[in-house]
Amino acid sequence: MTLVFFGATGHLFTRKIFPALASFPSGDLENLSILAIGRRFTTQSEYINFLSTLHPNAGAILKQIEYLQADAREEDFLSKLTPHLNTQEVLFYLATLPSVYPDILKQIHRWRVNTPTGSIRIALEKPFGQDATSFVELEKNLQNTFPEEEIFYVDHYLGKSTVLSLIVLKAENLFMEKLLSREYLQEVRIAVCETEGVEEREAFYEETGAIRDIFQNHILQLLTLFAIDIPPLCEEDKRECQRFQQKVAEEKVRLLEMVRLPEAQKIFLGQYEGYRQEVNNSHSHTETLVSTTLFIDSPRWRNVPFRILTGKKMAEKRSFIEAVFHSVVPSPNRLSIEIQPEERIDLFINVKTPSMDFASTMAKLNFSYFGTFGAKSPEAYQKILYDFIHRDRTLFPNSRFIRQSWKITDELRQKIEQHKIIPTPYPPHTLRAEDFFILNQSERNPG
Ligand SMILES: NC(=O)c1ccc[n+]([C@@H]2O[C@H](COP(=O)([O-])OP(=O)(O)OC[C@H]3O[C@@H](n4cnc5c(N)ncnc54)[C@H](OP(=O)(O)O)[C@@H]3O)[C@@H](O)[C@H]2O)c1
Incomplete structure (x- = not known):
């Protein structure tokens, strides 16, 4: 080879x-x-x-x-x-x-x-085009010469271990699979926060912006992997596994087809201060941050808000998915799947404090890759290369997924244009995910 x-x-x-x-x-x-x-x-x-x-x-x-x-x-x-x-x-x-x-x-x-x-x-x-039209162009170009099974579109984000563990978490923990639905959840939060700015990619970024750079691929990938109905996982039977991969891919596309965009008022764009000087365009309206809410019109997810955030020059580098459960008390249970920099799964539950009464506080049941296995999991690109070599497509978006994700992205951008939503400046390295996904004080730093 x-x-x-x-x-x-x-x-x-x-x-x-x-x-x-x-x-x-x-x-x-x-x-x-x-x-x-x-x-x-x-x-x-x-x-x-x-x-x-x-x-x-x-x-x-x-x-x-x-x-x-x-x-x-x-x-x-x-x-x-x-x-x-x-x-x-x-x-x-x-x-x-x-x-x-x-x-x-x-x-x-x-x-x-x-x-x-x-x-x-x-x-x-990536990038696989700049919009649905240019992707279809690329796809046509490819299809004329290579069959789809020879093409692997890389989204390295999917090689990260916690992203992969989403599959296992749902496929092999039936209670989790059942709990992750509208019956038990009030909302889902998905964040990809970066501390870096545009660095040497000024020209590329000025044309692209956060919606096309991160939302179209990483965010929609995380959303679908979290939200799909996962078929049972198999390890040994190769044929079954191919069917599993195919099923996951189909489910992801099916789910994307049910994504509904929010009203214009629910779309917030930001641009970090100093960005315009970096890209040498004093009138730039390119967003370096986007916060919005999506809905999935499926029986499992109808009316559950999926709150989305991605931004550059934020106060901390942190990507996560968090499921917030319905609650009878002010601090709801949360399942938090941290993707980077730490790879962790935390479940936040209310527990009694050591007192004579029923005073309670929030505590964290924690699993961390490093804590449990004493080793860092393989780098995302190692997994991507491994799967590419072994012809495993589970983590590679297929062209239908990319086409549909561009369709959603184009519609979001059209809405922004129609409603003339322009980015609000924000001071670099000050905003945190919590500023968008407001938590009450007791939830912030549980022991
Ligand atoms: N950088 C990242 O972290 C990152 C992350 C995700 C995705 N990507 C994507 O990965 C791709 C590469 O990005 P990059 O940052 O590595 O770009 P880069 O640093 O500019 O590297 C481009 C490479 O392409 C080679 N090249 C350019 N024209 C060529 C030609 N005509 N024939 C043969 N080789 C040619 C260059 O060779 P010479 O320099 O030797 O001329 C260089 O090795 C892009 O599609 C980017 O969007 C990058």
Whole structure:
């Protein structure tokens, strides 16, 4: 098997993908040749020096990497690439800017037409278009040359362990599956809060904004994984597992089709102070924060508000899903699934304090990956690569999901435009998720 990385000199490959490759247990990638394609280095040793300076403890994986200097837009690209490819199974990972994708895909197609080959797979990094129309364009482009089963759209957020554990939590804890419904829940909160600003991605971000950058993919992925009816999980039977993956994918799309957007008054946009100077546009109306509420018109979720928040330059880096239960007391029970930076599941319950009366307080039943297993779970990209290599599609959105998520995103953006909702400035590093999902004091810092 050959794993070919386009964009192997870029930010994503060197900061995220390569460390994930390096952290595979020794032997796991033994039978794999890795071909790294970039333009800026001429020789193998220059490239390996560059990687090993960035990652001094990378170890044996460096010996497995072969570097190829090649430009996908040049005529002689294919003649440079072909000698490096195994004809049995080739996996292409596109970690370049999306504007280069069409050229790379054309080259892969040309190679394939001329080479009797076993199987290929192609992984693409987001963004998958800028709206439903441009995604359909990309999809058409792909479908003309590659069948859908060869395409893997990457949303690395789904490789995070707590996101995965959502599946197990629901599939293997029947009481949880039953409790997560309108009968027991008053609302669900989903937050992806970042402390970073736009950093070097100014031009990209100014065109994109928080709704397209995070809401369209990570938030809608989290929402669907949390809200779908999960079929029973199986581990051994391969065929069953494929059916499981397919069922999860279908359920996610079905659920997205039932998502209802809120009235315009329930949409709040923010822009951190200083953003306009960073992107050099004194009139920018690009949102760096969005807070809104969605509903899912299904029997399980009808009228349960799904409160959504994502923002840059917030006071803390924190992503979570929280289910808030109906309650007879002012502090409702909550199930909190923390995705990052800590991977935890907390259940907040009311307990009696050590007193003579019935005084109560909120306490936390806690599970943390590190606390329980004494080890950090694999990095998201390790899981993504593992599944890509093993052809497991559970964590890769299919094109129907992406199309539907763009449809919702486009409708949300149209509503914003129609109602002329513009971002409110906020001071950097001051806002917390709690400021949007108001909790009373006793809930804030339970012991
Ligand atoms: N950075 C992240 O954390 C992140 C997170 C999620 C998704 N993504 C997505 O991942 C993709 C890559 O992002 P990035 O931040 O890594 O970008 P980047 O740092 O600008 O890297 C782009 C890479 O593409 C290569 N490249 C450009 N044109 C090429 C061509 N014609 N032929 C062959 N190679 C070419 C560059 O090679 P040379 O530089 O050697 O010329 C470089 O290796 C984007 O789609 C981005 O949206 C990035």
